[in-house]
Amino acid sequence: MKPRHKRMALIAAGLAAVGLAATLVLNAFRSNLVFFFTPSQIANHEAPTGRGLRIGGLVVAGSVKREGVTVHFTVTDTAQSIPVVFTGILPDLFKEGKGVVAQGELDAKGVFQASEVLAKHDENYMPPEAAEALKRAQASGESTGKSLVMATENKPK
Incomplete structure (x- = not known):
C-alpha cells in the first residue's frame, strides 16, 4: 500500500470515529433533554x-391532598390546571398558592406523574419559564375578557 493510500485510510477512519462519537453524544443529549411546558400547553x-x-405554575389553593407519602395537587397558570401526583417528600417551601416546578411524565x-418537585426558594423568585407562562396566560385571559388574578400582583418591586 502506498503512503498516500495509508494516509487516506487513516483520515477516513478518523472521520468515522469522530462521526460515531458525535452521534453517541447527540443521542445521549437528546435522551436527557427535558422541556418545560405550561398547563395551558398541556391542555x-x-x-x-x-x-x-417539566411543568410549572402555581399550586391551586385547596388542591393538596396527602395519602401517606403520595401527594395529589393541581398546578395552574391561571388559565388551565393540570392534576399532579407525587410520591416522596415535598420541599419545605411547598405551599398552596406558591410557585412550583415539577419534573416527570404526563400519563395517558x-x-x-412527578418524579421531582421544586418549590421556589423565596417570595420573589419564580423560574423564568413559569413567570413568562403566567404573563402569557394573563394576557390571553384579558383579551378574552376573563378575570385572572396573579399571585405576584401584591409583591413589592
Whole structure:
C-alpha cells in the first residue's frame, strides 16, 4: 500500500470515529433533554405523553391532598390546571398558592406523574419559564375578557 493510500485510510477512519462519537453524544443529549411546558400547553395537547418534561405554575389553593407519602395537587397558570401526583417528600417551601416546578411524565389520562418537585426558594423568585407562562396566560385571559388574578400582583418591586 502506498503512503498516500495509508494516509487516506487513516483520515477516513478518523472521520468515522469522530462521526460515531458525535452521534453517541447527540443521542445521549437528546435522551436527557427535558422541556418545560405550561398547563395551558398541556391542555392543548402540545406536550408529549410518556416522555420526561417539566411543568410549572402555581399550586391551586385547596388542591393538596396527602395519602401517606403520595401527594395529589393541581398546578395552574391561571388559565388551565393540570392534576399532579407525587410520591416522596415535598420541599419545605411547598405551599398552596406558591410557585412550583415539577419534573416527570404526563400519563395517558392527562395526570402529571412527578418524579421531582421544586418549590421556589423565596417570595420573589419564580423560574423564568413559569413567570413568562403566567404573563402569557394573563394576557390571553384579558383579551378574552376573563378575570385572572396573579399571585405576584401584591409583591413589592
